[in-house]
Amino acid sequence: MSNLFADLPTTLVSEQFDVLLSAGSVRIERIVSTGQSSPPGFWYDQSEAEWVVVLQGAATLRFESEDRQVELKRGEHVLIPAHVRHRVEWTTPDEPTVWLAVFYVEQG
Amino acid sequence: MSNLFADLPTTLVSEQFDVLLSAGSVRIERIVSTGQSSPPGFWYDQSEAEWVVVLQGAATLRFESEDRQVELKRGEHVLIPAHVRHRVEWTTPDEPTVWLAVFYVEQG
Numbered sequence A, B: 001m002s003n004l005f006a007d008l009p010t011t012l013v014s015e016q017f018d019v020l021l022s023a024g025s026v027r028i029e030r031i032v033s034t035g036q037s038s039p040p041g042f043w044y045d046q047s048e049a050e051w052v053v054v055l056q057g058a059a060t061l062r063f064e065s066e067d068r069q070v071e072l073k074r075g076e077h078v079l080i081p082a083h084v085r086h087r088v089e090w091t092t093p094d095e096p097t098v099w100l101a102v103f104y105v106e107q108g
Helices: none
Strands: A016-023 A025-034 A051-055 A057-065 A068-072 A075-081 A086-091 A097-103 B014-024 B026-033 B050-055 B056-064 B067-071 B077-082 B086-091 B097-104
Touching: A016 A097, A016 B050, A051 A068, A068 A075, A086 B097, A097 B026, A097 B097, B050 B056, B050 B067, B056 B097, B067 B077
Parallel strands: none
Antiparallel strands: A016 A025, A025 A097, A051 A075, A051 A097, A057 A068, A057 A086, B014 B026, B026 B097, B050 B077, B050 B097, B056 B067, B056 B086
């Protein structure tokens, strides 16, 4: 047992990823950002689908195909299908941003 | 897009379950309790594993086999393997308790 909101770093060189569960086709991670964004020109292109919610802080995701931005405040969630290229455009520098991400293998 | 902390009922006859994602072997639900507990003598006996976190409020789970209680405060999570019989012993009457549950099929 641990707490999603415990042991939150306040400054990080890069985002911190903690695997909370890894079981077959499902993985749950806590991600903590302290103002980081993805490097310029970098896009995530994942083989798994990702359902992700911001539980503290705030963030902006950008999706390449539609050049669409999605702002995520506390409690807001989004589904990112596999291979939908996206990046973290912004996270608030005011406090740690805590994400909870559920990765899973899409079934054809 | 919706918000986990939006549209929280303050009084409910029974717990409210909202499916946020259902995709093959994974299902994500928001559960809201407003002081409810499981009926006397009732035990959940689920064919899926459940990873669950309390995001607001507080709750107590009881596990039948060890007659063990687990108190969950904001941010605390627990993994309930398939067919591990458990019940909700208590949720706080002071505010809505918001759970996020990830159900998945265990792989043998």
